[in-house]
Amino acid sequence: MADQSWQRTARVMRRAAWGVTGTAVDAAAASVGAWVDDALSASPDPGATKTPPPTFAAVPDVPKNATKEQRQARNDVVRQQGDQLVTWWLTRMLTATRPVPERITFGWHQHWATSITKVRNAPLMLRQNELLRTYGLGSVTDLAKRMVMDPALMIWLDAEKNTKAAPNENLARELMELFLLGVGGGYTETDVKQSARALSGWKVADDGAVSRDAKRSDPGPETVLGVSGVNDPLTLVDAILAAPAHPRHVATRWWQHLASSEAPAADLLDRLLVAYGPSRDARALFRAILLDPSFASAASSLVMSPLEWVVGSMRTLDVPVTTDAVKQAVATLRNLGQVPFLPPNVSGWPSGASWVSTAAAHTRVTAAVRLSKAADLSTIANASADSRIDAVAHLLALDHFTDRTRAALALAKGDPAQLVATALISPDYLVV
């Protein structure tokens, strides 16, 4: 029977990593703190090394007088590169030896949600992805300053269109509303307008190089959130980060991403803010979230997102990462509405409970059956009929199944693949 430290370790691991098994929990249960430190460390990752990002051929613009066929041909290449990018990231998620940094990268992608449907440039989307991976465990100051100048984000939020003569507020507004301060984060419409001026006049070249065109930019300086002398993206980010709403917003969003759909209580938030600190240390924040006493004691209240479910299940069942398996995983994610690089809008994917309010159960069932059939389930098949359900629980790093789920599993006891598929779609597994 699972003891309390096993239970806590399993919960921390299931929420922080993709594809945890009971055996992995057994090994880590002696010190969950040591596991978290190692998981968040910058150690080498052989699995990641084996899946280098694709290199993309340049896709030159078509001439102004191009034929319909020429445009179509270019669009096809752009689309193929996009598909290649999605396939690569999913492969990386499935094969990284250390899944936690990859999961954090995906979390930041959800936070700074940028979609290739508008950016239409796989190399720039990849560049943003590498940026999130490189800085995702460091200082958010560094991350934010690079993101505000990131060509993919700039294209996505019309930064290029924002000029002195006619401001476009898209990037300015989302910097505050979604990325750095949150709704109700103490900024006004005037702050948005002033920020747009500070961000005005930037261009993105074909190769992604960004530069400021003095003729099209507002010379400023502006006052934003009470900070004067704001006259470019970097001083703007400094002004925004200094607002008291910033650390609360980042800590709250990550708590809700990793721990619970509920906002953190005041005392918990205080602890997270201390960890985040003046250096805006993302790694320290994640560590504080994962090891906070209330992290594991809170009632299970997060529903796995489709991506977590697909990637996590494939890793847990050790489904061979073949080209075909990845292709099917992308198709499943497409049906469930969570393809990486294609968030539905700038606020990212809906979270938690929204995924189960869907009629997506059918897609989940089909995928669960397919994954179970592709997996080597000999440990389950070799277990005696009486212990099979417990063997499935251990495989999935669950300390027990509810009576309801045991009853459902009992219907499939004779068929290991059906048994595991049922477990994969159970509320017990889908809630972390």
Add this chain to the structure above:
Amino acid sequence: MRAPYDPRLPLDGLTRRTFLRASGVVGAGALLTGLAGCSWTDITKAATDNPLPAGTPILVMVTMYGGNDWLNTVIPVSNPAYHDARPEMSYSHDEVLALDDVTGLNPGLKNLSQLWSAKKVGIVRGVGYPQPDRSHFRSMDIWQTASPSTPLTTGWLGRWLDAAGSPEPLLGLSIGPVLPVLAVGATKTFAALSVKEKSNEPLVTAMAALGKSDPTDSEAARLVASSYAAVGTVREEVVQHLGDVSLPDEVTDDGSLKSQLLTVAACIKLGAPTRCYSVSMGGFDTHAGEKATQSQLLSAFDGAIQSFRTAMSGHSRETDVVLVAYSEFGRRVQANASQGTDHGTAGDVIVVSDRVAPGFHGDQPSLTDLDQGDLKASQDFRSLYSELLSKVLGADPSPVVGSGTTPTSILR
């Protein structure tokens, strides 16, 4: 521009949650209590067991996500201030589909223009609310909860369901897998029908078993279980007796407004006991290169309505349907440098029905007397809701939108 909108994922979960959190209201998890997924089979069964009485008015709410630029939809083409404010992206007299001497429709709205001539269209002008909020999420929350000042956890049509007290689970039906907040009440929610559906799937028995609640379930686990619960009510034999009304061939799983509206038409013709349907379309957030993009969007919108009208044509319930299309805000009068427009305030609401008093309702706000560059609303959207509640849904508006609203007179 936000991403092209995926109707399977309305601006719902995170965004509503963010708003509620910012306002100190409980998390969204609790809102989804009693959530009911349903299948086509459930609808055919309900239509057989408890068909909607003939002649009952039916409301179809179309949400246009992203903030439609109404000034380039119902166009004040004779107003010089319109052309001055957006010289690069205004429409000329020759381009628009004239509604009267001074106003024309976007050229993408050909079918709507014909319906206007046939006196089936009402356009409610300058609809908004006090102290407009220019955040998509917040403003859509305001429209859907019908509460501009106080954050609410329930949507206006959800509260209508609460107050209706009907045992019929399909009284409200949302097409698409995710429920918008307008469809969420305190004790009841709309059922959700996804067009994408397969019969003869594996694990049906297992899903039914997983759909039961367990005393130790967390809130999240309970929600997952409830998503399977509907499976247990599927009665396969009903599928055999679908008769001549089934999901039309052109209904695909593309999530388009056309597919959604054709599904609604199929439900209505079948006699589903549903009085209110919710459908949606996204992509209206046109910060850049708006003219071409918006015209395409409006053209798709227009085509979807045409398909819906064609599907209903000649059916006895054709004249019962009231279709209402709205967006969370209009856009700024002045164009930005990218031939697009930034978030604005008041907008129009389009009503298509045999029951509508045709023509314009209310005043188009001034293009020169502005509030921070934006239109001043000339009427409150809650008056419109009040009208829909009393005239279409046959309900007392006060439990839903409060007692202070006066119904507009847009329906006959």
